[in-house]
Amino acid sequence: MTEDIRPTVKSTRLRQNSLSTMDILGVSLGDTAPAMGFFFSFAAIAAAAGVASPLAIIVAAVAVLLKLNSLTEFTKVTPSSGSYISYIGKAFGAIPGVMTAWALSIGYIIAVGYVMVIMGGWTSLILSKYVHISVPWEPITIIFVAFVSFLVYRGVKISARWATVAFAFELLLIIISMVAIVITNSSHINFASFEPSLVSRGISGMGLAFPLAVFLFIGVGNPGAMVEETRNARRSVPRAIYIATIIATVIYVLMAWTTS
Numbered sequence: 001m002t003e004d005i006r007p008t009v010k011s012t013r014l015r016q017n018s019l020s021t022m023d024i025l026g027v028s029l030g031d032t033a034p035a036m037g038f039f040f041s042f043a044a045i046a047a048a049a050g051v052a053s054p055l056a057i058i059v060a061a062v063a064v065l066l067k068l069n070s071l072t073e074f075t076k077v078t079p080s081s082g083s084y085i086s087y088i089g090k091a092f093g094a095i096p097g098v099m100t101a102w103a104l105s106i107g108y109i110i111a112v113g114y115v116m117v118i119m120g121g122w123t124s125l126i127l128s129k130y131v132h133i134s135v136p137w138e139p140i141t142i143i144f145v146a147f148v149s150f151l152v153y154r155g156v157k158i159s160a161r162w163a164t165v166a167f168a169f170e171l172l173l174i175i176i177s178m179v180a181i182v183i184t185n186s187s188h189i190n191f192a193s194f195e196p197s198l199v200s201r202g203i204s205g206m207g208l209a210f211p212l213a214v215f216l217f218i219g220v221g222n223p224g225a226m227v228e229e230t231r232n233a234r235r236s237v238p239r240a241i242y243i244a245t246i247i248a249t250v251i252y253v254l255m256a257w258t259t260s
Helices: 020-034 034-077 084-092 095-130 137-154 156-184 204-217 222-229 233-259
Strands: none
Touching: 020 034, 020 204, 020 222, 020 233, 034 084, 034 156, 034 204, 084 095, 137 156, 156 233, 204 222, 204 233, 222 233
16 A cells, blocks of 8 residues: 655635624724824815815715725625735736736835834834933834734734724824814814815815825725625625725814814
């Protein structure tokens, strides 16, 4: 009798049914990062649209929802962890699909590196300003990279939970800030920010603010790449993405109103 000495190959697959609707919702809101998006974008939006900048955010949210409708329909018809890469590849062929994969890969590397550096830099500044401890940003950034890498290694479930917890903390700080602004300026509260006539330069001002406002929602559709790991993905992923977009819109509009 001949002994079978062929090596055993361990199959590594995505962990199916690991994520719930709430997990996907948390990831979507966490990837949107309202505080960071608002910090970097709102000054430019306000410069373009003026005091009525919340209206630009509402218009952008409608456009984003229309775009996400296409994404969610793809997730229903052909669920794939490849997301846009798979959809473009199936629609237009292998070459556009590969080009999309390269573009997204380079974009994600730059974007994630940018976020890690900002986390290190801001943490260094916070420690210096409030705790009076001087720590260079480079080792802090390395620590953040190691921590995120550990979460990725542990699997999608724990990563999704951490994204949800981080967003909850971020939302708490946003709410505290908005309440503080309203209380401090209670004598000046009004709803002029929602009057279309106050949009600077009319349609041209709205047109200039619109793409900047769309930028606020980057990341909200990222869970479209997690359909193979989500329970009842054809229902859960679209629902979570739509709810996340609506929640983000409410947050941004309130932030824009209180700031204005």
